[in-house]
Amino acid sequence: MKYFSASLSISIATLLLWRCVVPIFFASPPDVNWIEQLYKVKTAYALSTHTPKVVTVGGSATHFGVNSQQLTTLIKQPSINFGIHGGLGIKYMLYRARQILKPGDTVVLLIEYGLYAIDEVTTPLTNYCFFYDPTYIIHCKYKSIPNFLFSYGVTDAIKTQINAYIRPYSTYIYADKTLTNAGDESGNSINKVTPAMLADVKSIDAFTQLAISQHAMSSTTDFINWCKAHHINVIASWPPVYYKKIYLTNEYVAFYKSITNFYQHHGVLVIGQPQNTMFALSDMLDTPYHLNNIGSKKYTQQLATALNQALIKK
Amino acid sequence: MLFNSNIFIFVFLPITLLGFYLTTKIFKQSMTLLWLSGASIFFYCWWNFHSFYILVASIAINYILSIVMMHTQEKKLEFFTKLLLVIGLLFNILLLVYFKYMNFFITNIKYFITLKTLNTNIILPLAISFFTFQKIAYLVDVYQRKITEKNLLKFFFFVMFFPPLIAGPIVHYREMTPQLSRLKLSRINLVIGFTLFFIGLTKKVICADSIAEYINPIYEQAASGQALAFFTAWAAALGFTFQIYFDFSGYSDMAIGLARLFSIKLPTNFNSPYKSTSIIDFWRRWHITLSRFLRDYIYIPLGGNRQGHCRRYINLMAVMLIGGLWHGASWTFIFWGGLHGLYLTINHFWRAINQSASMRYQWFIHQINKLSWPITFLSVVIGWVFFRATSFKAALAILGGMIKINQPYLHPAFGIFIHRLLFFRIHFNEDAMMWQPFMVSYFWIILLGYVSIKLPNSIYIMRRYKPTLDYQQYLGTSKPFMRKQQHFKLLAIRTGLFLFLTSFIIFKSVNSQFIYFKF
Numbered sequence: 001m002k003y004f005s006a007s008l009s010i011s012i013a014t015l016l017l018w019r020c021v022v023p024i025f026f027a028s029p030p031d032v033n034w035i036e037q038l039y040k041v042k043t044a045y046a047l048s049t050h051t052p053k054v055v056t057v058g059g060s061a062t063h064f065g066v067n068s069q070q071l072t073t074l075i076k077q078p079s080i081n082f083g084i085h086g087g088l089g090i091k092y093m094l095y096r097a098r099q100i101l102k103p104g105d106t107v108v109l110l111i112e113y114g115l116y117a118i119d120e121v122t123t124p125l126t127n128y129c130f131f132y133d134p135t136y137i138i139h140c141k142y143k144s145i146p147n148f149l150f151s152y153g154v155t156d157a158i159k160t161q162i163n164a165y166i167r168p169y170s171t172y173i174y175a176d177k178t179l180t181n182a183g184d185e186s187g188n189s190i191n192k193v194t195p196a197m198l199a200d201v202k203s204i205d206a207f208t209q210l211a212i213s214q215h216a217m218s219s220t221t222d223f224i225n226w227c228k229a230h231h232i233n234v235i236a237s238w239p240p241v242y243y244k245k246i247y248l249t250n251e252y253v254a255f256y257k258s259i260t261n262f263y264q265h266h267g268v269l270v271i272g273q274p275q276n277t278m279f280a281l282s283d284m285l286d287t288p289y290h291l292n293n294i295g296s297k298k299y300t301q302q303l304a305t306a307l308n309q310a311l312i313k314k
Numbered sequence: 315m316l317f318n319s320n321i322f323i324f325v326f327l328p329i330t331l332l333g334f335y336l337t338t339k340i341f342k343q344s345m346t347l348l349w350l351s352g353a354s355i356f357f358y359c360w361w362n363f364h365s366f367y368i369l370v371a372s373i374a375i376n377y378i379l380s381i382v383m384m385h386t387q388e389k390k391l392e393f394f395t396k397l398l399l400v401i402g403l404l405f406n407i408l409l410l411v412y413f414k415y416m417n418f419f420i421t422n423i424k425y426f427i428t429l430k431t432l433n434t435n436i437i438l439p440l441a442i443s444f445f446t447f448q449k450i451a452y453l454v455d456v457y458q459r460k461i462t463e464k465n466l467l468k469f470f471f472f473v474m475f476f477p478p479l480i481a482g483p484i485v486h487y488r489e490m491t492p493q494l495s496r497l498k499l500s501r502i503n504l505v506i507g508f509t510l511f512f513i514g515l516t517k518k519v520i521c522a523d524s525i526a527e528y529i530n531p532i533y534e535q536a537a538s539g540q541a542l543a544f545f546t547a548w549a550a551a552l553g554f555t556f557q558i559y560f561d562f563s564g565y566s567d568m569a570i571g572l573a574r575l576f577s578i579k580l581p582t583n584f585n586s587p588y589k590s591t592s593i594i595d596f597w598r599r600w601h602i603t604l605s606r607f608l609r610d611y612i613y614i615p616l617g618g619n620r621q622g623h624c625r626r627y628i629n630l631m632a633v634m635l636i637g638g639l640w641h642g643a644s645w646t647f648i649f650w651g652g653l654h655g656l657y658l659t660i661n662h663f664w665r666a667i668n669q670s671a672s673m674r675y676q677w678f679i680h681q682i683n684k685l686s687w688p689i690t691f692l693s694v695v696i697g698w699v700f701f702r703a704t705s706f707k708a709a710l711a712i713l714g715g716m717i718k719i720n721q722p723y724l725h726p727a728f729g730i731f732i733h734r735l736l737f738f739r740i741h742f743n744e745d746a747m748m749w750q751p752f753m754v755s756y757f758w759i760i761l762l763g764y765v766s767i768k769l770p771n772s773i774y775i776m777r778r779y780k781p782t783l784d785y786q787q788y789l790g791t792s793k794p795f796m797r798k799q800q801h802f803k804l805l806a807i808r809t810g811l812f813l814f815l816t817s818f819i820i821f822k823s824v825n826s827q828f829i830y831f832k833f
Contacts, residue, residue, distance in 0.1 A: 003505045003806050010810025011817065018814070146821045153818025155524045162753045 027164035037176035042183035046100035058110035059086025061239040061289035074304035087124030091219035126151030197286035206288040210255040242288035243278035271306040354476040365439030418643035477572035483583040484603040507574035512812035514567025519819035522561035528755035529553035536708040543723040547715025556762035631655035
């Protein structure tokens with residue numbers, strides 16, 4: 001028994017040392033670093049906005065698709081673009097959104113279709129929590145705890161350090177330098193779109209499965225209930241996505257209906273139509289969910305129109 | 315279930331160990347063997363339930379043949395004994411040929427003859443290559459009277475025992491059975507077993523899988539017909555050289571460690587093959603149990619080196635072609651085997667020259683012998699390109715890239731970095747490897763190269779604890795045991811560190827398969 005308890009103790013001690021030393025002394029992966037920069041800027045801007053505000057919450061479709069300055073002008077209310085890396089998953093996105101919402105605010109959920117299917121544990125989330133939010137582990141399910149504890153290993157660290165210290169250039173899109181003070185993306189200029197990026201837009205499938213997972217339902221329900229308890233208005237709408245004919249077939253229409261039914265069942269108003277948020281290739285950036293600046297203007301205009309009608313009704 | 319899966323480590327293994335402990339304490343040896351056989355059946359069926367019937371039928375037929383052979387030997391009916399051996403060998407070989415090579419033959423014949431009726435969807439039973447060779451060795455040993463025991467349970471256990479079942483080491487019946495009377499859950503065996511297991515797990519999930527992530531896309535590129543840049547091609551060749559070593563030797567270490575938990579020692583399977591200074595030496599260090607089988611059951615029966623040089627070279631080529639074919643039903647595997655047959659032939663020829671050369675050539679020969687390690691290593695690397703590539707086109711694309719020494723292209727992203735150095739006139743090409751996979755893959759190649767070529771292997775590290783049946787053969791005289799407190803401390807530290815390294819992979823959702831599983 002001494003051997004086993006000694007091995008286990010050494011293993012645990014090394015793990016604790018690893019978790020303490022690595023986030024402090026070593027560079028985080030580029031995507032994790034980008035997420036943290038987004039949250040810093042967007043959270044600071046949100047907390048500095050005192051009047052009741054409109055907060056758009058979603059993945060990177062929201063980050064690239066919504067222009068909060070334009071939206072503010074059109075709906076005549078302060079608006080915050082709280083779109084983030086979709087890899088964090090619904091539960092964490094909504095968890096962070098709670099931290100900037102106040103009574104009287106309106107939150108607009110623009111969840112990507114693919115996010116309704118993914119589970120709690122994702123690599124971007126576990127890596128992000130390893131570096132920047134280790135206390136989130138107390139909010140996750142018991143079965144996910146080992147995934148969070150053992151998220152970022154030696155091989156990941158080697159890859160990241162090579163990235164950080166020998167990297168000769170950096171990408172212009174997923175970098176904090178292209179963030180505006182309001183947390184909008186300014187690096188999605190149509191002039192920077194390349195054929196390779198458009199090829200990715202066409203080839204990547206925006207949908208993972210045409211069903212809302214149990215995890216997505218429970219996370220969103222908890223969030224809606226929390227908002228109701230804190231007098232925060234919840235509205236749902238549709239994320240921008242690259243248009244494909246198949247996305248208007250019966251199977252997909254049934255999926256959109258199931259999303260609408262889910263929100264309406266919880267008393268959430270659903271605005272807009274999914275087919276109206278499908279965009280042509282000329283409006284896209286580098287994935288089926290990311291709009292370039294032209295597409296973003298159009299999407300924000302549509303969202304503003306739908307929101308104005310919804311807010312008038314209220 | 316894979317050895318590195320959560321279900322194996324946290325469910326299957328603890329339950330099997332618990333059952334093993336209870337049966338050794340309370341019941342007789344036969345119950346223990348039954349328990350372990352049952353666990354092994356479960357392990358095999360978890361992988362592939364349908365192949366189990368084939369395995370059981372094969373075990374039954376081989377056992378019956380061996381019993382009848384022993385009977386005819388007692389009656390001194392030499393002709394019938396030989397006939398039974400031939401029937402047994404044919405049965406095993408035809409079984410292997412049918413399940414493993416029929417698709418290959420039909421696919422090739424279809425180029426010449428239209429065959430509408432023949433099925434090309436024969437499913438390969440798991441581990442058929444390994445258990446076929448085990449049974450062939452068993453039947454030959456029975457014929458040679460090296461085995462006289464008749465015990466169905468022991469034979470069943472010998473074939474089914476789960477640690478070496480899927481991918482070796484290839485164990486002999488006479489190596490395993492003497493240990494079966496001493497089965498006991500002991501602290502020292504648990505300690506040694508777990509240490510070896512975690513060393514093997516680290517080699518597999520940290521070393522092999524890390525490099526695989528970067529070289530697999532290159533082989534796919536080569537298979538699709540894309541020309542490869544110089545550094546990219548070398549990354550593919552060297553990367554796979556180290557990947558296959560750490561993957562397969564890691565698996566062997568895990569199998570040896572797991573067997574040791576049940577107080578069974580297995581033979582050594584790897585002994586730092588990339589330290590070899592000749593191809594002959596390489597095959598004494600790489601997949602040792604396979605080399606042993608090929609030597610004892612094919613090469614020597616064919617005549618070995620007893621019938622002159624010419625016949626020896628033919629025998630070597632035949633054995634290596636069979637060895638290549640055994641690895642897979644593909645022309646690239648056969649070519650790889652043939653290439654090693656050629657290497658061995660050249661090596662033996664060179665040795666003959668060394669011995670018979672006159673004094674005036676000795677200096678020249680001595681200079682070439684100084685290059686024995688790089689020549690051996692390079693030959694092995696070239697062979698691995700054919701082994702890994704899915705077609706000759708892909709292999710030639712990689713080899714073509716490796717010789718483009720006048721075109722050392724780097725990706726344009728390196729431009730900023732290299733220009734600062736102002737040392738080289740480097741060409742830049744969009745088709746060359748992107749900087750991040752380039753840097754990470756070469757980091758792993760250098761690290762894994764250093765570990766496999768310069769550092770001691772796992773059997774050497776564990777030599778004080780008698781890790782395998784035949785470790786002394788490869789390491790010289792063993793050192794005596796350390797004092798208990800010292801060796802437990804050291805093993806505990808090692809295991810703790812390896813457990814830490816591998817725990818990140820154990821708890822990730824995607825498990826990686828061992829390369830040799832397709833055999």
